[in-house]
Amino acid sequence: MKQAATAAPTTTSDDEWQARCDLAACYRLAWHYRFTDLIYTHITARVPGEEGHFLINPYGLSWDEITASSxxxxxVDxxxxxxSPYPANPAGFTIHSAIHRISHDAAWIMHTHTRAGVAVSTLNEGLLPLNQIALQFHNRISYHNYEGIALDLGERERLVASLGDNPVLVLRNHGLLTTGTSAASMFNTMFYMERACEIQVATLSMGQPLRAVPDNVVDHVAKQYEGSMGEDDDVALEWAAHLRLLDRIAPDYHD
Structure with a gap:
């Protein structure tokens, strides 16, 4: 049974508190699925009803320590x-602020430096259409060339231009980024993008000839995902399952 969330503090709106609980859940799930990079990289969320305000992890905490109140x-800067008694990491927010400032749909943004994600980001062709999971991202991925550690505010416009209308941005030689209108959609996209990268790394490591999926089948499966697969109800069901997992292993995330 799903545990009831801690009530919102009197100084916090119900909408903000829900966003805090969902964002804390994203951090705990990312820790559980080993998407973390110690205390680095970020998952951010726009504060509902507050123009230009965002929620981010307290810099220095491990992702398994993060709670809604922390x-x-x-x-935007x-x-x-x-x-908050905790510091934020302004330098690390450069990538997130670039997209949050421009795209209203990107209310939630997740950036990772996982082993498989970074490995795929170093390949000229990026994610290859080699398996069913990867095919859901056909024509839904953008790429951004590496310019160094993301400290230059001048890179923000180029990041936004690279992303375009896609929900996934592969930061070449760097890592992965996904966006969403909700925590559920953002996390769902990252979960399967990461899985696709893991499968690609495993496939290429075998050193055997690759069996390509014909172009017409690639297009067909991509359209299938756009249609009957991956609907909002499915994403909601997945998100509910993730939250039930947290209620079993880390119920303090919404404190």
């Missing part, structure tokens, strides 16, 4: 706008 509220 998340830090920041502005990465400056704290609440009285």
């Amino acid at each position: 998340l830090v509220k920041i502005d 990465g400056n704290k706008v609440d009285d």
